[in-house]
Amino acid sequence: MFDRALDLLFPPRCLLCGRIGEALCMDCAPNRAPLRRTLGDIEVRALGPYDGAWRRAVLALKEGRRDLAAVLGARLGAALASDDVHLVGIPTSASRRMRRGFDGGECLASLAAHADGRMASRALIFAARDRQRGRSRAERLEARGRFRASEMLAAGTRVTLIDDVCTTGATLADAAFALRARGAIVERAVVVALTDASRKRPR
Numbered sequence: 001m002f003d004r005a006l007d008l009l010f011p012p013r014c015l016l017c018g019r020i021g022e023a024l025c026m027d028c029a030p031n032r033a034p035l036r037r038t039l040g041d042i043e044v045r046a047l048g049p050y051d052g053a054w055r056r057a058v059l060a061l062k063e064g065r066r067d068l069a070a071v072l073g074a075r076l077g078a079a080l081a082s083d084d085v086h087l088v089g090i091p092t093s094a095s096r097r098m099r100r101g102f103d104g105g106e107c108l109a110s111l112a113a114h115a116d117g118r119m120a121s122r123a124l125i126f127a128a129r130d131r132q133r134g135r136s137r138a139e140r141l142e143a144r145g146r147f148r149a150s151e152m153l154a155a156g157t158r159v160t161l162i163d164d165v166c167t168t169g170a171t172l173a174d175a176a177f178a179l180r181a182r183g184a185i186v187e188r189a190v191v192v193a194l195t196d197a198s199r200k201r202p203r
Helices: 002-009 053-062 067-078 094-100 106-115 137-142 170-181
Strands: 033-041 040-051 084-088 123-128 148-149 158-166 187-193
Touching: 002 067, 040 053, 040 067, 040 158, 040 170, 053 067, 053 158, 053 187, 067 187, 084 106, 106 158, 148 170, 158 170, 170 187
Parallel strands: 040 187, 084 158, 158 187
Antiparallel strands: 033 040, 123 148
16 A cells, blocks of 8 residues: 555656656566576576666666566566466575665565465575675685575475576575475576576586
8 A cells, every 4th residue: 555655656667768657668678588598407587688678677676776676576477487386585685685675586576476376485594694796706606505494494395586687596506505405396596687697507
């Protein structure tokens, strides 16, 4: 109700063209078949490459533009497969969550689930001492132990990871490792965008 009232007072405008109605309109970021890439043992689907509209949307989301989460979450929901039931958003650091006022990964997972009647689960708890942004490719691939899975996660749960951008695939691999350690099955991820670096498989 509160969000609807805000939309009436301050209607969303497209990030790119400024048109009133959506935070990212169909003309600026049209629906297309998802990109598909296999990184390690995870199949990754993305709305598009990390450039143009998708890059600007991801960066604006990271800077706290929450209205974009609804649009991106709905688009991610449409890219899910029929058996992507349990969605887990890649959580951000506590400092970034405090600065933005929300957790981007968890927000995207919740909205993607809501858009298609799925289940979003906060099965991951952020345990990192630092973040990935600004690291070299080698440093990203060597990073391990940034996540731990909840003890409440039932063994055999099939999980699909949700995130804003996939660079090397190291973050997805680390999250999958934590979930699998609790017995979850993690084979897929759905993200907003894939960077050029994701074309190289992580070691």
